[in-house]
Amino acid sequence: MGVNDTALLGGPDANRRLDGMASSPTRVNETALLEVDDLTVRFGGLCAVNGLSFRVKTGEIKGLIGPNGSGKSTVFNSISGVYRPQAGKILFDGKNILKLPPHDRAKKGILRTFQNIRLFSHMTVLDNVLVGLHTRMTGGVLESCFRLRRTAKEEEVREESLRLLDLVHLREYADRPASTLSFGQQRWLELTRALAAKPKLFLLDEIASGMSHSEAEETKELLRSINREQDVTLLVIEHNMGWVFGLCDSVVCMNFGSKLIDGTPEEVKNDRRVIEAYLGEADHAANP
Numbered sequence: 001m002g003v004n005d006t007a008l009l010g011g012p013d014a015n016r017r018l019d020g021m022a023s024s025p026t027r028v029n030e031t032a033l034l035e036v037d038d039l040t041v042r043f044g045g046l047c048a049v050n051g052l053s054f055r056v057k058t059g060e061i062k063g064l065i066g067p068n069g070s071g072k073s074t075v076f077n078s079i080s081g082v083y084r085p086q087a088g089k090i091l092f093d094g095k096n097i098l099k100l101p102p103h104d105r106a107k108k109g110i111l112r113t114f115q116n117i118r119l120f121s122h123m124t125v126l127d128n129v130l131v132g133l134h135t136r137m138t139g140g141v142l143e144s145c146f147r148l149r150r151t152a153k154e155e156e157v158r159e160e161s162l163r164l165l166d167l168v169h170l171r172e173y174a175d176r177p178a179s180t181l182s183f184g185q186q187r188w189l190e191l192t193r194a195l196a197a198k199p200k201l202f203l204l205d206e207i208a209s210g211m212s213h214s215e216a217e218e219t220k221e222l223l224r225s226i227n228r229e230q231d232v233t234l235l236v237i238e239h240n241m242g243w244v245f246g247l248c249d250s251v252v253c254m255n256f257g258s259k260l261i262d263g264t265p266e267e268v269k270n271d272r273r274v275i276e277a278y279l280g281e282a283d284h285a286a287n288p
Ligand SMILES: Nc1ncnc2c1ncn2[C@@H]1O[C@H](COP(=O)(O)OP(=O)(O)O)[C@@H](O)[C@H]1O
Pocket: 043, 046, 048, 066, 067, 068, 069, 070, 071, 072, 073, 074, 075
């Protein structure tokens, strides 16, 4: 049985590579933008991440997969600075960032979305993006909220926000409250707000989960254009492996906090350990 045989793990897209794109000689640079080196994170007696190492090349789209509880979100929380690892290094642009607080990591260009949607739901779609832009310009989210209408550069900032909303097909909803958008659109708005802060490395935690099939496919296109047109390196966590394999240049698979394999989608999807890890999860779901 192959990974593609289970409904969870593969759609028709699972076997498709990004013709031309993934092999583009200029898009991906061999130098590592991010290096995770022998990372260990413990919560009491539980070792959530256990000596994990992998690299993300500048310009690539990399997937981080693994069964539930394998440590993926903990890796993101360590990169963005929410958790303090017990051991290891995280290098960004060649420098160890582990001592930096989360906002300094964001200033360096490490931005993320969370597993649960975090928007200012009563503010308009446009104002949600403006907050991202003003955070870049002034520093504080609260300050941004109060100063939205008073900045001298208001028009310029507004234009940039509308351009970003165009990218995600949300410009026509600019004046509506964010809460009126569909689930998928709210995800895209979150993405846009983070984009406004000009990430170099974008960490996306299960951005497509809960989306309809067509929304998930559109999201894939969107991420490709963000990667190509805005020069953003992407590290994506996603449970739907077909989606990941159709999007990513390379994929690292974790199980119980450790790395099982880091390779091309083709290598990873045919790896016996990966198949067994996911089958173990399916067994556990059937007989908890
Ligand atoms: N803040 C925390 N406190 C205690 N345990 C945690 C915490 N965060 C994650 N864990 C545990 O670490 C393990 C890995 O979790 P997580 O990184 O969320 O996995 P994944 O994202 O792959 O589903 C799980 O056993 C989870 O319960």
